[in-house]
Amino acid sequence: MIRLERLTKSFGATVAVDHVDMEVPAGEVCVLLGPSGCGKTTTMKMINRLIAPTSGKILIDGRDTAGQDDVTLRRSIGYVIQQIGLFPNKTIEDNICVVPDLLGWDRRRSRARAGELLSLVNLEPATFLKRYPKELSGGQQQRVGVVRALAADPPVLLMDEPFGAIDPINREVIQDEFMKLQAALKKTVVFVSHDIDEAVKMASRIAIFRDGRLIQYAKPDDVLAHPVDSFVADFVGADRTLKRLRLVKVADAMMSEPPRVTAEDTLERAVALMEEHGHVSIVMVGPRGRARGVVRLDLARGRRGTVGENHEPLPGIVAVTDDLRKAVAMMFQHDQTWLACVDDEGFYKGYITQRGITHLLGATYGKS
Amino acid sequence: METLAFMVANWSVILARTLEHLSLVGASIAIAICTAVPIGIAITPNPRAANAVLYAASIMITVPSIALFGLLIPVLSLIGQGIGYLPALVALVLYAQLPIIRNTYAAITNVEPALREAARGMGMTTFQRLREVEIPIALPVIVSGVRNAVVLNIAVAAIATYIGAGGLGTFISRGISQTDVRQLLTGAFSVSVLAIAADLALLGAQRLLTSPGLRT
Ligand SMILES: Nc1ncnc2c1ncn2[C@@H]1O[C@H](COP(=O)(O)OP(=O)(O)OP(=O)(O)O)[C@@H](O)[C@H]1O
Ligand SMILES: [Mg+2]
Numbered sequence: 001m002i003r004l005e006r007l008t009k010s011f012g013a014t015v016a017v018d019h020v021d022m023e024v025p026a027g028e029v030c031v032l033l034g035p036s037g038c039g040k041t042t043t044m045k046m047i048n049r050l051i052a053p054t055s056g057k058i059l060i061d062g063r064d065t066a067g068q069d070d071v072t073l074r075r076s077i078g079y080v081i082q083q084i085g086l087f088p089n090k091t092i093e094d095n096i097c098v099v100p101d102l103l104g105w106d107r108r109r110s111r112a113r114a115g116e117l118l119s120l121v122n123l124e125p126a127t128f129l130k131r132y133p134k135e136l137s138g139g140q141q142q143r144v145g146v147v148r149a150l151a152a153d154p155p156v157l158l159m160d161e162p163f164g165a166i167d168p169i170n171r172e173v174i175q176d177e178f179m180k181l182q183a184a185l186k187k188t189v190v191f192v193s194h195d196i197d198e199a200v201k202m203a204s205r206i207a208i209f210r211d212g213r214l215i216q217y218a219k220p221d222d223v224l225a226h227p228v229d230s231f232v233a234d235f236v237g238a239d240r241t242l243k244r245l246r247l248v249k250v251a252d253a254m255m256s257e258p259p260r261v262t263a264e265d266t267l268e269r270a271v272a273l274m275e276e277h278g279h280v281s282i283v284m285v286g287p288r289g290r291a292r293g294v295v296r297l298d299l300a301r302g303r304r305g306t307v308g309e310n311h312e313p314l315p316g317i318v319a320v321t322d323d324l325r326k327a328v329a330m331m332f333q334h335d336q337t338w339l340a341c342v343d344d345e346g347f348y349k350g351y352i353t354q355r356g357i358t359h360l361l362g363a364t365y366g367k368s
Numbered sequence: 369m370e371t372l373a374f375m376v377a378n379w380s381v382i383l384a385r386t387l388e389h390l391s392l393v394g395a396s397i398a399i400a401i402c403t404a405v406p407i408g409i410a411i412t413p414n415p416r417a418a419n420a421v422l423y424a425a426s427i428m429i430t431v432p433s434i435a436l437f438g439l440l441i442p443v444l445s446l447i448g449q450g451i452g453y454l455p456a457l458v459a460l461v462l463y464a465q466l467p468i469i470r471n472t473y474a475a476i477t478n479v480e481p482a483l484r485e486a487a488r489g490m491g492m493t494t495f496q497r498l499r500e501v502e503i504p505i506a507l508p509v510i511v512s513g514v515r516n517a518v519v520l521n522i523a524v525a526a527i528a529t530y531i532g533a534g535g536l537g538t539f540i541s542r543g544i545s546q547t548d549v550r551q552l553l554t555g556a557f558s559v560s561v562l563a564i565a566a567d568l569a570l571l572g573a574q575r576l577l578t579s580p581g582l583r584t
Contacts, residue, residue, distance in 0.1 A: 050489055075491035085486030089504040089579035098500075099490050132581030148490075158489075 001026045002047065002156065002188060007056035009042050016042040018212035019056070024205070026061075026155075027186040031199040034209035035235070040192040043209070044158050047190060048077045060156060075099055078149030078157040078187070082164045084141050086133040092118070092144055093129040099152040110151070117147035121177055139170040146178060150185070160192045175201060196236050200224065200243050208232050221247045241361055245325040250318050253327075253360050254341045254350035260285045263292070263308030267300045270307055274300075283340050283348055284311045291317060291340045291348040314340055320349050327352055371557075374550040382539075382558060389535035389562065392453070392528065393521045396460030400517060404465045405510060408472025409498065418473055425466035433459065433524045437531045456525065456533035463524055464517035471513025475506030504579055511574040515567055522563040526555070536562065 002024040009017040017039040024030040032040040045051040047058055049070045058065045065073055086095050093114045100110035115125035121143040133141055142162060149157055163171045193199050199206050200220045208216045216228045224240045227233040259273045260283050274282050274297045284293040284307050293311035316334040318327045320341050327339060331354060338353040375382060411418035440455040479502050487497040529537030536558045543552025
C-alpha cells in the first residue's frame with residue numbers, strides 16, 4: 001500500500017505538486033492522469049525519491065520513505081520509463097538482471113529468472129537473452145523494460161507513460177500482456193498516463209490532476225459516470241458514456257435464466273412461452289443447454305411442427321465475459337436489438353438488449 | 369639508399385632509441401589516463417568548472433613544446449632533475465591532458481539522460497552508475513582521446529632529446545647539427561612509423577573494449 005500525505009513539491013515559484021493526499025491499496029493499479037505539466041511525473045518520482053518532496057510524507061506499507069536509504073528504497077521499487085532506458089552496453093539478460101545483481105543474488109538464479117520473465121511477455125528466451133537492445137524492436141524493448149522492473153519481484157511498480165512511444169496497435173497488445181501479468185502478480189502499481197482510454201483500460205483507480213492538485217480520485221467507472229467538475233468532464237471526453245461500455249461486462253447487463261426451447265418442443269409451446277414473457281423470439285438450445293438457434297414469434301404463430309424443423313441460425317452471440325462495447329458493436333453489425341449470451345463452453349446463459357444497456361448506463365447517471 | 373644502408377647498419381641503436389621513446393610516451397600516457405579520466409568525469413556535473421578546466425588544458429597544449437621544456441627546467445632543478453627523463457615525462461603528461469579530459473567529458477555528458485535516470489531509479493549508486501553504464505558507454509570515445517594523446521606525445525617526445533631525454537629525436541637533432549641527412553631521415557621515418565603503429569594498435573584495443581551492443 002502506498003500513501004501520500006499532503007505531498008508537495010515546489011520548483012522555485014512553480015508548485016508542481018500541491019498538497020496531494022491519496023492512498024493506493026496493495027495490488028491495485030492507480031493511473032495518474034491529466035494534461036501536460038500537471039505534476040504526474042513529479043508525484044511519481046517522489047515515491048522512489050528521485051525527487052525529494054518539499055513537504056508532506058510518503059508511506060509504503062506504513063513506513064515513511066524519508067527515513068529509508070534512497071538506494072535501498074529504489075531497489076525495492078520497479079521503475080519503467082517512457083524512453084525505456086535499456087543499457088545498450090549490456091545484453092538483454094544482463095539488463096533484466098540489473099537489480100538482482102545489485103542485490104547480490106546468485107547468478108544462476110537471476111539468469112534463470114530472466115528467461116522465465118521473457119517468456120511471460122512472449123519473447124523466446126533462447127532468441128533474445130543474449131541479444132543487445134539495439135537488436136530489438138521498440139515494442140520488444142519496452143517488454144524487456146517492463147520485465148526488468150519486475151526482476152527482483154518488488155511489491156511496488158512505478159511506470160511513467162511506459163507505452164507512450166509505442167504505435168497504437170502494439171500498444172494495445174502490450175497493455176493486454178501487462179494486464180495479464182498484473183492479474184497474476186498483483187503488484188501495487190502507480191502508472192502515469194495522459195491517455196484516458198489507457199487509463200480506463202488499466203486502472204483500478206484513476207487520479208486526475210490539474211495544476212499540481214488532485215481533482216478526482218475514483219474508480220474508472222465513477223470518473224466516467226460522475227466527473228466532479230467540468231474540467232474532469234472535458235478531460236474524459238464527450239464520449240465518456242461510450243468509454244464506459246468497456247468497463248461493464250455482458251454478465252452484469254444481461255437478463256439471466258431466460259426462457260428456452262429444445263428441438264423436440266412444438267411451435268405451440270414456443271409461441272406460448274414467448275407470449276408469456278412478452279418476447280418476439282426465443283432461443284433453441286441443444287440437449288445439454290448450448291445455444292443452437294432461434295424461433296421468431298411472427299413466423300411461428302399459427303404454424304404446426306417442431307422447433308427443430310423451424311428454427312433459424314442465431315444472428316449473434318456474445319460471451320458473458322465480453323464487455324458491452326463488443327456487445328453493442330455486434331448489435332450494430334447484425335442489426336439486432338438483442339443478443340444471446342453464452343459462457344465459455346457455449347451454454348446459453350441469458351440475453352442482452354439495447355434497452356437493457358441504455359437503462360443500465362442511464363441508471364448510474366440518475367444517481368448523481 | 370644511403371639512408372637505408374644507415375638504418376640497416378644501425379638497427380640495434382634504432383631499436384634501443386625506439387624503446388626509449390616508447391617507454392617515455394607509455395609512461396606519460398599511463399599517468400595521464402590516471403589523472404585526465406577522473407578529472408573528465410569529475411567535472412561532468414558542473415559545466416562552469418568543466419569550462420575552466422578545459423580552457424586551462426587547451427592553453428597548456430598551445431605552449432610550444434620546446435618552451436615548456438625550458439619552463440620546467442628551473443622548476444624541476446629544485447629537486448635536482450632539471451634535465452633528462454623527468455621533465456620530459458612531466459611535459460608529456462601535461463600535453464596528454466587535453467585530448468583525454470575533453471573526450472572523457474564529452475562522452476560522459478553525452479550519455480542519454482534517460483539511461484542515467486533509469487540507473488538511478490533502479491537503485492545504482494553514483495559509482496555503480498559510472499562503472500556499469502556511463503564508463504562502458506563512454507569508453508570508445510575515451511580511448512579515441514587516448515589515441516590522439518599518444519600520437520601527439522610520440523611527436524612531442526621527439527623534441528625531448530634537447531633536454532637529454534633520449535629517444536628517436538636523437539637522430540633528428542644529430543642529423544641537424546651534423547647536417548647528416550641519413551640520420552635526419554631515419555629519425556623522422558621512425559617517429560612516423562611508430563606513431564602509425566601505435567595508433568593502429570590502439571584502434572584494435574578500442575574495438576575490443578567496445579561492447580558489441582555499442583558497435584555500429
Ligand atoms: N526539475 C524541474 N525544475 C523546475 N520545474 C520543474 C522541474 N520538473 C518539473 N517542473 C515543473 O513542474 C510541473 C510539473 O511537471 P511534471 O513533469 O510533473 O508534469 P507531468 O504531469 O508529468 O507532464 P507531462 O505529461 O508533460 O509529462 C511543470 O510545470 C514543470 O515545468
Ligand atoms: Mg511526465
